Amino acid sequence: MAEHLKGIAASDGIATAKAYLLVQPDLSFDKKTVDDPSKEINRLKQALDQSNDELKVIRAKAAESLGEEEAQVFDAHMMILADPDFTGQIESKIKDEKVNAEQAVKEVSEFFIQTFEGMTDNPYMQERAADVRDVTKRIMAHLLGRTLPNPALIDEEVIIVAHDLTPSDTAQLNKKYVKAFVTDIGGRTAHSAIMARSLEIPAVVGTDDVTKKAKNGQLISVDGLTGEVVIDPSTDEVAKFKQAAEAFAKQKAEWAQLKTAKSVTADGKHFDVAANIGTPKDLDGVLANGAEGIGLYRTEFLYMDSSELPTEDDQFEAYKKVLETMNPKPVVVRTMDIGGDKHLPYLPLPQEQNPFLGYRAIRISLDRQDIFRTQLRALLRASAFGNLRIMFPMIATISEFKQAKQIFTEEKDKLVKDGVKVSDNIQLGIMIEIPAAAVLADQFAKYVDFFSIGTNDLIQYSMAADRGNEHVSYLYQPYNPSILRLVKHVIDSAHKEGKWAGMCGEAAGDPIMVPLLLGMGLDEYSMSATSVLKVRSLMKRLSTEDMAKMADVALNENISNDENADLVKKTTGQ
Numbered sequence: 001m002a003e004h005l006k007g008i009a010a011s012d013g014i015a016t017a018k019a020y021l022l023v024q025p026d027l028s029f030d031k032k033t034v035d036d037p038s039k040e041i042n043r044l045k046q047a048l049d050q051s052n053d054e055l056k057v058i059r060a061k062a063a064e065s066l067g068e069e070e071a072q073v074f075d076a077h078m079m080i081l082a083d084p085d086f087t088g089q090i091e092s093k094i095k096d097e098k099v100n101a102e103q104a105v106k107e108v109s110e111f112f113i114q115t116f117e118g119m120t121d122n123p124y125m126q127e128r129a130a131d132v133r134d135v136t137k138r139i140m141a142h143l144l145g146r147t148l149p150n151p152a153l154i155d156e157e158v159i160i161v162a163h164d165l166t167p168s169d170t171a172q173l174n175k176k177y178v179k180a181f182v183t184d185i186g187g188r189t190a191h192s193a194i195m196a197r198s199l200e201i202p203a204v205v206g207t208d209d210v211t212k213k214a215k216n217g218q219l220i221s222v223d224g225l226t227g228e229v230v231i232d233p234s235t236d237e238v239a240k241f242k243q244a245a246e247a248f249a250k251q252k253a254e255w256a257q258l259k260t261a262k263s264v265t266a267d268g269k270h271f272d273v274a275a276n277i278g279t280p281k282d283l284d285g286v287l288a289n290g291a292e293g294i295g296l297y298r299t300e301f302l303y304m305d306s307s308e309l310p311t312e313d314d315q316f317e318a319y320k321k322v323l324e325t326m327n328p329k330p331v332v333v334r335t336m337d338i339g340g341d342k343h344l345p346y347l348p349l350p351q352e353q354n355p356f357l358g359y360r361a362i363r364i365s366l367d368r369q370d371i372f373r374t375q376l377r378a379l380l381r382a383s384a385f386g387n388l389r390i391m392f393p394m395i396a397t398i399s400e401f402k403q404a405k406q407i408f409t410e411e412k413d414k415l416v417k418d419g420v421k422v423s424d425n426i427q428l429g430i431m432i433e434i435p436a437a438a439v440l441a442d443q444f445a446k447y448v449d450f451f452s453i454g455t456n457d458l459i460q461y462s463m464a465a466d467r468g469n470e471h472v473s474y475l476y477q478p479y480n481p482s483i484l485r486l487v488k489h490v491i492d493s494a495h496k497e498g499k500w501a502g503m504c505g506e507a508a509g510d511p512i513m514v515p516l517l518l519g520m521g522l523d524e525y526s527m528s529a530t531s532v533l534k535v536r537s538l539m540k541r542l543s544t545e546d547m548a549k550m551a552d553v554a555l556n557e558n559i560s561n562d563e564n565a566d567l568v569k570k571t572t573g574q
């Protein structure tokens, strides 16, 4: 019998395929005393061999589908399996303490993990702790006769079903086979959802319990436009999803005709519709969708994709590629925004009660100036190859901006003195994603060249509602008059000082928000590349004068998010 679930529509597109459960098996066991240690040692050897055989296959597949670099992590895993120090200590423990193999593996791996994690002056060795943890899980699964999910081995069309996906899980999804994903938890602006949109993989998040309801191999239909999920759909339902997929493809073909057009409203006003990217790989999507620039390059993915801090040259190459490809269109590069839900294995952050309110983004950059200066130098060198703008994330105070600008100027002066060519008109701006900065935008506008409003965070901090928590997603209200007033104040403050204001949070590509933003005079709209043509087509139908009247009601008369959503729908016929 078909089972219907409703989640949060997180990435456009519709698909039906077999479910692939990316769920960690239960690897719990009891400690036991054994009479015959040699029998346990044989079990251990068998599990080590099985793990090694499995890793060889996974490595080969990963190299084929994801590339040599991504595959190398599995070499590190095989090296641990072959390390006589590691396996020898496990054998000795079984022999000397007469414990079962599971217990010996657990104790020895914990010892190695702790030792590596303690090497705080050696980030390379610290990262080995994660490898030991991964390998231990594999050995344990073989000892216990359980199966670990191996997404790198997927070689047929599937829909991934998971409790949650981390940004790095999402980065490993192979678009050729992964037709969609569905998760128990998460919100539309969680980074895995944002990445799904840039990969053009349909996604529904926050279904609550899809992992409990779907079984491996079962057929499953997913509608990333409505949030509908059907497990084991009937033939009629499969046909209905197919029809919806065809209608969506037709709609996309219509939008595609606007690829080389400018984004102009019905009354002839031009606005910049730009794209957000995470890596230079996303440029294909940007070009395919005819974006008028990059409004947000999230550089932290460069750091997350690497096993150590990327060098100045590595960064320079990535930034140069993006700037050259887009030239003369503007590229807004955001400096590293690590922390919150984005982690670096080689840069351990303190354990915090509230990581989203903690040590992150510009706070880390101003503290770890070695990292920040390297990034700024790479950016400055790349600035000679295109139209670079730099922005700083999570700015709360004017003093933070001044410090960041000072460091930027120092690095620029050093490069110029060394005869390195750098651009002389790099705009420096800030993300407006902390309410304090939004409220003080009139003051900030005197110092910065531009604002880019990060609604993903601005909404969560204003409403005190975690952007990734489906239990409070009802409070995540982009059209709430309180949010609209903050946005309006930011736009007006920028204009008063002759500066421009953009938006790079997901709201900038939201068809309900765009008419309100046009009415408030926002200059630049930056979104997932896949939303660019949809927004351009919407703008064509709207007049800024009508939208300004509507925005006035939304800001000053209406009192709720839903009232404003209804107002926009009615006024714009959506």
Ligand SMILES: C=C(OP(=O)(O)O)C(=O)O
Residues within 6 Å of the ligand: 296, 298, 337, 433, 453, 454, 455, 456, 457, 458, 504, 505, 506
């Ligand atoms: C664009 C934003 O940044 P991120 O989603 O990377 O936090 C935002 O907060 O709106």
Ligand SMILES: [Mg+2]
Residues within 6 Å of the ligand: 433, 454, 456, 457
């Ligand atoms: Mg943010």
